[in-house]
Structures are given as C-alpha cells and as structure tokens.
Amino acid sequence: MLLVDVEKRLGDFAIAAKFEAADGATALFGPSGAGKTSIVNMIAGLIRPDRGRIVSAGETLFDSATGQDEPAHLRRFGYVFQDGRLFPHMSVAANLDYGRRMRGLPRDAAELGRIVDLLDIGHLLKRRPGKLSGGERQRVAIGRALLMRPELLLLDEPLASLDAARKREILPYLLRLRDEMAVPMIYVSHHPGELRRIATTIVRVEAGRVTGIGGPELLATEDADAL
Amino acid sequence: MFDLTPDEWVAVHLSLRIAVVATLVALPFGIAMAWLLARKEFWGKTLLDGIVHLPLVLPPVVTGYLLLISFGRRGFIGSFLAEQLGVVFSFRWTGAALACGVMGFPLLVRAIRLSIEAIDRKLEDAASTLGANRAFVFLTVTLPLSVPGIIAGMVLCFAKALGEFGATITFVSNIPGETQTISAAIYTYTQIPSGDAAAGRLVIVAIVISLIALVASEWLARYAGTRLHGE
Numbered sequence: 001m002l003l004v005d006v007e008k009r010l011g012d013f014a015i016a017a018k019f020e021a022a023d024g025a026t027a028l029f030g031p032s033g034a035g036k037t038s039i040v041n042m043i044a045g046l047i048r049p050d051r052g053r054i055v056s057a058g059e060t061l062f063d064s065a066t067g068q069d070e071p072a073h074l075r076r077f078g079y080v081f082q083d084g085r086l087f088p089h090m091s092v093a094a095n096l097d098y099g100r101r102m103r104g105l106p107r108d109a110a111e112l113g114r115i116v117d118l119l120d121i122g123h124l125l126k127r128r129p130g131k132l133s134g135g136e137r138q139r140v141a142i143g144r145a146l147l148m149r150p151e152l153l154l155l156d157e158p159l160a161s162l163d164a165a166r167k168r169e170i171l172p173y174l175l176r177l178r179d180e181m182a183v184p185m186i187y188v189s190h191h192p193g194e195l196r197r198i199a200t201t202i203v204r205v206e207a208g209r210v211t212g213i214g215g216p217e218l219l220a221t222e223d224a225d226a227l
Numbered sequence: 228m229f230d231l232t233p234d235e236w237v238a239v240h241l242s243l244r245i246a247v248v249a250t251l252v253a254l255p256f257g258i259a260m261a262w263l264l265a266r267k268e269f270w271g272k273t274l275l276d277g278i279v280h281l282p283l284v285l286p287p288v289v290t291g292y293l294l295l296i297s298f299g300r301r302g303f304i305g306s307f308l309a310e311q312l313g314v315v316f317s318f319r320w321t322g323a324a325l326a327c328g329v330m331g332f333p334l335l336v337r338a339i340r341l342s343i344e345a346i347d348r349k350l351e352d353a354a355s356t357l358g359a360n361r362a363f364v365f366l367t368v369t370l371p372l373s374v375p376g377i378i379a380g381m382v383l384c385f386a387k388a389l390g391e392f393g394a395t396i397t398f399v400s401n402i403p404g405e406t407q408t409i410s411a412a413i414y415t416y417t418q419i420p421s422g423d424a425a426a427g428r429l430v431i432v433a434i435v436i437s438l439i440a441l442v443a444s445e446w447l448a449r450y451a452g453t454r455l456h457g458e
Contacts, residue, residue, distance in 0.1 A: 044356050045355075045356075046352050046355070046356070071355070071360075072352070072355040072356055073355045073356070073357075073358050073359055073360050073364075074358075075356070076358075077356065078356070078357075079353070079356040079357075081349070081353060083349070085347075085349055085350055085352075085353040087350060087353075087354070087367075087368060088350075088372070088455065089371050089372055089454070089455045098354070098357050098359075098367075099357035099358055102354070102357055102358035102359040102360075102363055102367075103357075103358035144357070145357075148357050148358055
C-alpha cells in the first residue's frame, strides 16, 4: 500500500495530488503535461515535494511536517523510465545486475534466470544498449528495475517510445509481471487502450490534480488508439 | 638516437618527468574541480571558475611570480610546507612540476567539465533509483562516461606542461639538471654562439614527443569510445 499526498509548484504549474495505491497496477491516467511524471518522480525521490506525505507499506518516506525525506537510493522503488535510460557503457548483463550490486544484495542466479526468461532477453546479455532495438531496450529496463527487488514498480509511459508492433510485443510481459511476480505497480500512461489491459485501479490526473479514482469507466471511451 | 649529449638527455628526461608528474598530480584535483563546476551551484562559483582559469589568461611570468611569493621558501605556503612536511618547491624540479601543473590545470578542468556536462543527468537519476548513493553514482556512471574528456584533458595538460616556460623559469629558474626543461634548455642554447646544433636537436625531440602524445591520445580516445559504447 502506497499513500501519496503531495503538493509541488513548478513555475506556473501546480501539482496537488492525493491517492492510495493498493496491490495490482494503479494507473496514473491523463493528458500529456498533466503532471503525471512529476508525481512519479516525487514518489521515487527525484523531486522533493513542497508539502505533503509519501508512505510506503507503513514506512514514511517523505513528510514535510517532520522534515523526513528518504533519499532516492534508499527508497527501493524500481523505476522504468519512458526512455529506458540504460547505462551505455555497460553490457546488458551489467545493467541488469546494477541494482543488486548497489544494494549489496547476494547473487541469485535463479531469480536472474526467471526474469531473463520472463522478458526473453537471454540472447542480449553480452550486448551494449546502443545495439538494442526500442522494444529490447525497454524489456531490459524492466528487467533492471525488477532485479533490484523493488517493493513497487514505477512505470512511466514504458511503451510510449515504441511503435504499435513493439507495444504488442511488450504488453504481455507487463501482464505476466503483474500476475506472476505480483509486484505492485504505478503505471503512467495517457493511452486508454493500454490501461484497459493492464490497470486494476485508475487515478485520473488533469492539470496537476486528481479528478477521479475508480475503475476502467474513468478511461475515455472515444480513444482511437486501442492496442 | 638523435645523438644527444648527456646534458641534453638530462633536460629531456627532466621535462618528461615534470610533465608526467604535473599531469598525474593535477588529475584528481582537476576531476573534483570539473565535477564541482559542472554539477553544483554554490555561492562564489563564478569567482572560483575565474581563479581556475586565471593561469590561462595571465602572463605566465605573472603566474610564476605569484607562485614564487606564495610557494617560495619565504612564501606563506612554501615556508609552511617546508617546515611542517619538508616539501620544498623553490629551485627544485618539484617546483617546476607545480608551475606546469598550475598552468595546465585550466585546460584539464575545461575538458573534463565539458565531458561531465554532456552526460545525461537522467542516467545519474536512474542510478540513484537503483540504489546507488552519490559516491557510487559518480564512480559507476559519471566518471566512466567522462573518460574521453579526462583523456583529452590529460593530453592538453601534458602538452602545456611540456611546453611551459615563463612560469617555470620565473618560479624555479633555469638550473641544468634540476629545473632546466627542454624549453629552457633550447632557450639557453640559442643564447650562446655555438648552441645552434644542440637547440636543433632538442627542437626535434620536442616535436617527436608532442607527436607521440597526440597519436597516443587519439588511440586512447578511440579505445575508450569503443569501450564506452560497444563495437
């Protein structure tokens, strides 16, 4: 259970968002520029809210009232960025292993094998990120976030940089992730079609505010970009 | 090779030692300064940036003179170091290395700073979400990705150190076997009637060393490039 209640001014734009995310996939849904990525960055500890509280599984990560602010590297959230952000100077294998090494966790060959199989990236391990296709890169990015053994996955438009065929390629992996690995997710997207497949709860964000929390009925029906 | 006299060999050897030591000692300070200027905002940053670049724009003789009054035997830093640590710069090859390091420092910092500024900070953010604290973000992401800039900066600093003349001669004079580098030796030989041949030989040596440094840096940069971005 993740509790988010944050306020942040970014120039002329103000964010004031409050919601809870239970197990399963919670979608932050709304138009581009609504502040979804900023909210996720606050959860991850990359942006500091002006005011509010972030509590994960009973542990307070941020509280402006007490001045508490857990730095990003101690928050244990796996973050899959829209643009992958794989380390270009490391092989795919080293990218995958990075979170485990930084967190000082023991090697776990079985876990590695399971996730490599799940995402079907075994044949890429020796390559450099520069030599991967967009779909391969996002799969490796998802694997890298999973292998740090996160308490929660933050996925910020993980399919946005991909064409329709690649989206269809990756979506099944995300569904398996949700169902087989049972990792809770915050899933940012402005594509209703994508969210209809993956989200269990919808948090609608518009102009920096939460304007609705509920089920798939919150997704606009007139979308033309169904997957 | 080149038929150098023992005296000339001494100058060549001394020049190389001074340039190598100056570059290697300046390197960690250069990386720290470049990172500070590229990634941090703080009061007095413009001033610090200016001071770092000062040796680039000041007449070298002025830099040498400033070193003399601060690091000389009676200078406020020089006397402290001599009494407390037994480190003496004045009229020693170590002083020449200090002068060369100071003169090369801005070039070193500039190259590394540009390289750090070109690194996508989002990669550093990604590393921190994966559990890397600030030191590890620097060691595993920032530093390796700035290696091309570090190589370029080291070559520039080495070249500057090798060719340095004004600051060195002002600070530590021109003592054969102690502070007389190739540049100072060439200058000395051109001042005596029979020195043309010796000066010519040293000029050739200087050209050869510079070319080797240039080729080596090209090769290193290419090697680092493939290491960084794969085949």
